[in-house]
Amino acid sequence: MIRSALAVALLLALAACSSPSTETAPPQAAAPAQSEETAPVNPLFAASTLPLQAPPFDKIKDTDYQPAIEEGMTRHLAEIEKIANNPDAPTFDNTFVAMEETGELLTRASRIFFALVQANTNDTLQAAQVELAPKLAAHSDAIYLNAKLFDRVKAIYDARETSGLDPVQLRLVEKTCTDFVRAGAQLNDADQSKLRALNKEESTLSTEFQNKLLAGTNAAAVEVDDVARLDGLGEGGIAAAADAAREKGLADGKYLLTLQNTTQQPVLGSLTDRELRLKVLEASETRTSRGDENDTRAIIQRLAQLRAERAQLLGYPNFAAYSLADQMAETPENAVKLMTDMVPAATARARSEAAKIQKMIDADKGGFKLTAADWDLYADQVRMAEYDLDEAQVKPYFELNRVLNDGVFFAANQLYGITFKERTDLPVYHPDVRVFDVFDADGSQLALFYADFFKRPSKGGGAWMDVFVEQDGLTGTKPVVYNVCNFTKPANGQPALLSFDDATTMFHEFGHALHGMFSNVKYPSIAGTSTSRDFVEFPSQFNENWALEPTVFANYAKHHETGEPMPQELVDKIVKARAFNQGYASTEYLAAALLDQAWHQLPADAPLQDVDQFELDALNRYKVNLAEVPPRYKTPYFAHIWGGGYSAGYYAYLWSEVLDHDAFQWFKENGGMSRENGQTFRDQVLSRGNSEELAAMYKAFRGKDPSVEPLLEFRGLK
Ligand SMILES: [Zn+2]
Numbered sequence: 001m002i003r004s005a006l007a008v009a010l011l012l013a014l015a016a017c018s019s020p021s022t023e024t025a026p027p028q029a030a031a032p033a034q035s036e037e038t039a040p041v042n043p044l045f046a047a048s049t050l051p052l053q054a055p056p057f058d059k060i061k062d063t064d065y066q067p068a069i070e071e072g073m074t075r076h077l078a079e080i081e082k083i084a085n086n087p088d089a090p091t092f093d094n095t096f097v098a099m100e101e102t103g104e105l106l107t108r109a110s111r112i113f114f115a116l117v118q119a120n121t122n123d124t125l126q127a128a129q130v131e132l133a134p135k136l137a138a139h140s141d142a143i144y145l146n147a148k149l150f151d152r153v154k155a156i157y158d159a160r161e162t163s164g165l166d167p168v169q170l171r172l173v174e175k176t177c178t179d180f181v182r183a184g185a186q187l188n189d190a191d192q193s194k195l196r197a198l199n200k201e202e203s204t205l206s207t208e209f210q211n212k213l214l215a216g217t218n219a220a221a222v223e224v225d226d227v228a229r230l231d232g233l234g235e236g237g238i239a240a241a242a243d244a245a246r247e248k249g250l251a252d253g254k255y256l257l258t259l260q261n262t263t264q265q266p267v268l269g270s271l272t273d274r275e276l277r278l279k280v281l282e283a284s285e286t287r288t289s290r291g292d293e294n295d296t297r298a299i300i301q302r303l304a305q306l307r308a309e310r311a312q313l314l315g316y317p318n319f320a321a322y323s324l325a326d327q328m329a330e331t332p333e334n335a336v337k338l339m340t341d342m343v344p345a346a347t348a349r350a351r352s353e354a355a356k357i358q359k360m361i362d363a364d365k366g367g368f369k370l371t372a373a374d375w376d377l378y379a380d381q382v383r384m385a386e387y388d389l390d391e392a393q394v395k396p397y398f399e400l401n402r403v404l405n406d407g408v409f410f411a412a413n414q415l416y417g418i419t420f421k422e423r424t425d426l427p428v429y430h431p432d433v434r435v436f437d438v439f440d441a442d443g444s445q446l447a448l449f450y451a452d453f454f455k456r457p458s459k460g461g462g463a464w465m466d467v468f469v470e471q472d473g474l475t476g477t478k479p480v481v482y483n484v485c486n487f488t489k490p491a492n493g494q495p496a497l498l499s500f501d502d503a504t505t506m507f508h509e510f511g512h513a514l515h516g517m518f519s520n521v522k523y524p525s526i527a528g529t530s531t532s533r534d535f536v537e538f539p540s541q542f543n544e545n546w547a548l549e550p551t552v553f554a555n556y557a558k559h560h561e562t563g564e565p566m567p568q569e570l571v572d573k574i575v576k577a578r579a580f581n582q583g584y585a586s587t588e589y590l591a592a593a594l595l596d597q598a599w600h601q602l603p604a605d606a607p608l609q610d611v612d613q614f615e616l617d618a619l620n621r622y623k624v625n626l627a628e629v630p631p632r633y634k635t636p637y638f639a640h641i642w643g644g645g646y647s648a649g650y651y652a653y654l655w656s657e658v659l660d661h662d663a664f665q666w667f668k669e670n671g672g673m674s675r676e677n678g679q680t681f682r683d684q685v686l687s688r689g690n691s692e693e694l695a696a697m698y699k700a701f702r703g704k705d706p707s708v709e710p711l712l713e714f715r716g717l718k
Pocket of ligand 1: 001002508509512537540
């Protein structure tokens with residue numbers, strides 16, 4: 001996942017910052033935090049003097065963000081007014097380049113702020129977010145709905161074919177103009193007022209959703225009094241549960257099973273106590289639908305409705321149609337077809353997996369019917385029986401540092417020639433965060449990379465990538481990129497042993513990071529990962545392929561105690577077992593993605609929906625309502641679509657997956673992993689951001705349009 005798309009709509013309107021050398025001395029009296037003579041200087045007001053403008057986390061206080069962002073909005077608006085009111089005739093330079101250079105303070109402060117709100121939040125930051133969200137939405141509208149500014153944009157757009165623009169300039173003009181139109185620039189005054197109100201309301205509700213979800217997920221963690229009930233978790237798992245209980249301030253002897261963001265929970269693969277399993281699953285599925293203060297359903301009802309109203313104002317039949325119009329998929333029909341074509345094979349496979357698991361339960365004299373809470377535990381037994389593969393056997397070979405240095409970084413070195421060196425002199429926002437210098441093949445600095453791997457209560461669920469500083473070809477600014485994950489933190493002094501899924505997640509997020517770090521685009525608003533959602537998961541999912549590449553795998557999968565490589569027999573089993581459980585994985589994903597489409601295909605005149613009933617109907621309609629395979633996210637805790645930038649866009653993972661398997665096929669056809677192939681991919685895809693039409697960019701790299709066949713083969717769905 002990337003967070004860029006979800007930061008705030010306003011970032012679309014923003015360019016990244018200008019270089020530190022052009023930074024003027026900050027704090028005018030206007031800045032609230034600066035107005036008191038004795039007030040300490042707000043460090044966000046000046047560009048960081050740290051390497052690559054790394055955030056000075058040791059100097060920034062939680063109370064610094066709001067005044068910096070508010071002053072940032074004021075300055076940004078003044079800059080925009082100046083461009084809009086320029087007496088000179090509009091030109092590419094005095095309008096488009098000028099816009100790219102605006103909003104320096106706002107961009108800097110909000111990027112750091114939103115990074116922390118997601119990864120290390122607290123009451124002060126959350127309160128600031130609640131206040132800022134509607135103001136930021138209004139700010140974005142103030143730019144996109146500025147009629148004088150749009151007139152200039154439109155004039156340049158209309159003359160684009162004859163004014164001598166180069167292809168990248170043309171792309172910027174077309175994309176920016178589209179963004180203005182999609183934001184309502186062509187609406188009449190009355191409709192623009194309606195739009196402003198809807199945007200403001202949406203930003204407030206979306207923030208409320210995120211805060212309730214975090215609180216609900218923490219509150220739904222399951223307490224256990226008797227250690228015997230944790231049978232199956234192993235020493236490490238039990239110690240982690242004890243740590244989590246201590247962290248929450250529970251009495252000694254108590255244990256806490258914390259929840260991750262998905263419906264299915266990793267502990268369900270180990271716990272032998274069935275009652276406890278059922279309790280954990282129920283806690284997961286009802287975390288934000290218990291009728292308490294963390295219930296999100298009323299928010300969701302209104303969010304679905306107001307998005308439909310917004311789409312209607314902008315001339316679309318529903319929000320999905322609006323949302324997909326500027327994506328690779330172009331229409332909801334295209335996105336839904338890709339998914340529904342897969343439903344029969346995916347659900348058939350899930351049903352046959354369920355039958356096998358039920359057999360295992362019966363052979364065990366379990367005496368119960370399989371539920372989602374039992375799936376992983378018994379699926380593991382099927383895996384052992386069919387593939388003779390035991391997760392517990394595998395984990396000692398995936399120690400976090402080895403996976404990172406000898407796997408993720410190693411693969412990037414083999415493909416792209418880049419190298420990494422950890423540094424401990426830069427300030428971080430939490431002691432778990434690590435920082436790396438990234439050097440290009442010629443030894444020059446390419447980027448900074450921050451990694452924040454472990455789960456904690458102050459962090460939202462899932463894994464994501466974003467930037468503190470975006471690459472900017474106008475100023476020569478280099479990117480500062482970060483990855484955030486939610487791996488279980490080992491008990492003190494223990495090594496962090498990952499599952500193969502976790503290791504794959506690390507490759508995934510680093511694929512996004514490469515997209516950000518290799519960015520070599522002149523204009524920051526179309527740099528790095530600023531692509532459509534259904535393209536942005538392509539570099540990340542593509543990078544997952546290297547986790548099992550034999551030379552890479554042999555380099556990192558070594559026993560954490562002995563350093564012995566994983567026995568070939570076990571490696572073969574992992575490769576073979578890849579097709580395992582694909583019915584479940586495909587079905588839970590399709591259910592969530594189709595649910596997202598259903599919610600966002602509601603017309604504007606539809607009444608408020610009963611959330612539970614709507615979900616049930618949609619799952620039935622798309623034939624993905626399997627009791628044992630609940631959606632990966634149920635409606636009330638589907639953060640991608642209610643709190644983030646994937647509304648009507650959760651299908652994007654599958655769309656990107658078509659590209660990722662097809663691109664990997666290109667590598668296979670051209671000799672596999674090599675510097676030469678890596679360079680081609682970097683030059684033609686990873687460095688280009690959104691600087692040309694994405695389907696054309698892909699085709700130029702591949703030599704033809706992508707085919708869905710390699711994906712179906714990989715998932716065993718042919
Ligand atoms: Zn991703």
